[in-house]
Amino acid sequence: MKKTLVLLIFFLGILSQSFAQDDAIQRFFSKYMEDDRFSRVYISPKMMQMAGGFLKNNAGEDEDAEEMGSLISKIKGIRILSSEEVDGMTLYKEAMGTLTKNQYEELMDVQDKGSSLKFMIREKNGLIQELMMVSGSGKEFSLISLIGSFTYEDLNLLAEKTSLPGMDQYGKGSKGPKGIK
DSSP: HHHHHHHHHHHHHHHHHHHHHHHHHHHHHHHTTTTTEEEEEEEHHHHHHHHHHHHTTTOTHHHHHHHHHHHHHHHHHHEEESSSSSSHHHHHHHHHHHHOGGGGGEEEEEETTTTTEEEEEEEEEEEEEEEEEEETTTTTEEEEEEEEEOHHHHHHHHHHHHOOOHHHHHSSSSSSEEEEE
């Protein structure tokens, strides 16, 4: 009986740890949702599914459109929080302090004359569950989170073929594990 109780508590602890990270990021977004200095975008899983399906169904002979449709279908949601009217570095530090570092792997870190940019991923079973970009400088701040289940190749395709915010910077950096370019 004691072993069962200990195991149950152990598993609940692990589950709460993984949910706590998502909650921390959600709390960060929620904290600034009503602040008029910020632009906020949320694209739901259903919208991503619809967009991916539309591209795949209307691709015809266009391989790029079909490939993009498949890729977009893998993205479960996008959250964007940005402002050009705030202390960007303070918010960057706050956002980075919110993240549990051991749950995210850093892909790229750019520090340049009072500005910071990081790309991080959260991976599970060899698939990327989240790509996050956090940037701050002067009066600008951006946090972009792509939730889904995709590969490094999917991220490379996303950087090359879309104009999603921040993906141009991703395209300039590392293209996969261990710095492959």
